[in-house]
Amino acid sequence: xxxxxxxxxxxxxxxxxxxSPKIVTGLLAEIANYGVASVKRIYGDxxxxxxxxxxxxxxxxxxxxxxxxxxxxxxxxxxxxxxxDAMDLLYTGRFSGFCIxxxxxxxxxxxxxxxxxxxxxYGFGERKTPRPFITACDKFVYFDVLxxxxxxxxxxxxxxxxxxxxxxxxxxxxxxxxxxxxxxDKAALDMLAKAVTASADExxxxxxxxxxxxLAKQAPDFDARNYGFPRLSDLVEASGxxxxxxxxxxxxxxTVTLRKDREPPSEAARR
Numbered sequence: 001x002x003x004x005x006x007x008x009x010x011x012x013x014x015x016x017x018x019x020s021p022k023i024v025t026g027l028l029a030e031i032a033n034y035g036v037a038s039v040k041r042i043y044g045d046x047x048x049x050x051x052x053x054x055x056x057x058x059x060x061x062x063x064x065x066x067x068x069x070x071x072x073x074x075x076x077x078x079x080x081x082x083x084x085d086a087m088d089l090l091y092t093g094r095f096s097g098f099c100i101x102x103x104x105x106x107x108x109x110x111x112x113x114x115x116x117x118x119x120x121x122y123g124f125g126e127r128k129t130p131r132p133f134i135t136a137c138d139k140f141v142y143f144d145v146l147x148x149x150x151x152x153x154x155x156x157x158x159x160x161x162x163x164x165x166x167x168x169x170x171x172x173x174x175x176x177x178x179x180x181x182x183x184x185d186k187a188a189l190d191m192l193a194k195a196v197t198a199s200a201d202e203x204x205x206x207x208x209x210x211x212x213x214x215l216a217k218q219a220p221d222f223d224a225r226n227y228g229f230p231r232l233s234d235l236v237e238a239s240g241x242x243x244x245x246x247x248x249x250x251x252x253x254x255t256v257t258l259r260k261d262r263e264p265p266s267e268a269a270r271r
Contacts, residue, residue: 008035008096008120011089013082014063015102016044018125019143021057026146027124028061031099034122039089043078045070079106086110090117097122100137103129111136123220140221184227189241191218196242196258205245208233208254 010031019042031037040063044051047069058065068081082100087110089095098114100107103125111121111133123129123137127144134140195214199206212232215222224235233254237244247253 009038009094010035010097010099010122011039011086011095012037012041012063012099013086013101014040014042015078015082015100015104015107016042016051016054016065017078018102018104021054023124023143023146024057024061024063027101030124030141030146031122034099034120035097037099038095040064041066041085043068043082043085045078079104083107083110086114090114090119096120099124101125102133105130105133108132108136134221135219137220139216141223142221142226145223145225184235184239188222188227189239191215191222192236192239193241193258194218196256200258204257205255206257208236208256211236211256 012031028037040061042054042058042063043066044054046065046067051065054065057063066081066085068078070077079102082102083106086098086100089098097120098111099122100111101124107123108130111123114121115136115138120139121137123133123140124146125133125140125143127142129140129142192211192215195211195218196206199210199214215232224230224232227235229235229238233244236242236256242256242258245255245257247255
């Protein structure tokens with residue numbers, strides 16, 4: 001999405017205690033897909049050594065540091081400052097979305113409260129982020145996906161290769177890092193099948209954009225990049241459970257049809 005006057009205005013709030021400056025380039029590139037970050041703030045105790053690595057990054061990307069002293073050992077005052085500022089920004093009525101960068105479950109209630117005002121909430125955090133915060137967001141993106149977007153895009157994966165990939169990644173490997181992308185497991189395929197069924201017209205065809213929107217409602221952290229695919233269209237083509245059609249010469253209009261062997265019995269009987 002281009003940075004135009006018509007682009008949604010977003011507020012970016014970063015929990016400095018729960019994020020690394022290494023993710024900022026990928027983070028801002030991701031946010032540009034949703035709108036323009038009119039406000040960019042990061043919170044933490046800048047008198048301590050923990051946030052030292054952020055200084056150069058903040059100057060480069062024009063992110064405003066907000067000082068918050070740790071009043072008591074073991075208590076996170078940063079979260080409270082972020083929540084107060086988020087509500088102040090909400091009540092200005094200037095923002096159509098908030099980007100909350102943290103892996104802390106304390107922001108689950110904030111995300112839910114923002115959505116009550118019909119404001120879109122984008123969450124960003126580590127794989128260990130508690131589910132309550134993830135499900136409170138409209139969309140949730142993991143840090144390792146952001147880092148992957150700054151490297152070379154992976155080569156397209158064929159249907160045959162995805163099955164080999166699933167078998168290889170299912171086998172236990174000693175020393176495998178925790179951020180390795182999972183294979184398309186049964187849960188992911190079932191979720192995709194349900195989204196296609198729910199989004200399909202009477203002829204069984206579903207617009208891929210509607211399928212993606214339904215997947216986001218089922219699981220805010222469902223992202224094709226989590227499974228090694230740059231786009232949802234690549235994932236569905238490699239899944240083996242749908243037939244994919246592209247509308248004439250326009251490759252951006254994609255429709256999918258669930259294969260009969262993946263349909264619920266009631267649906268298959270009607271055909």
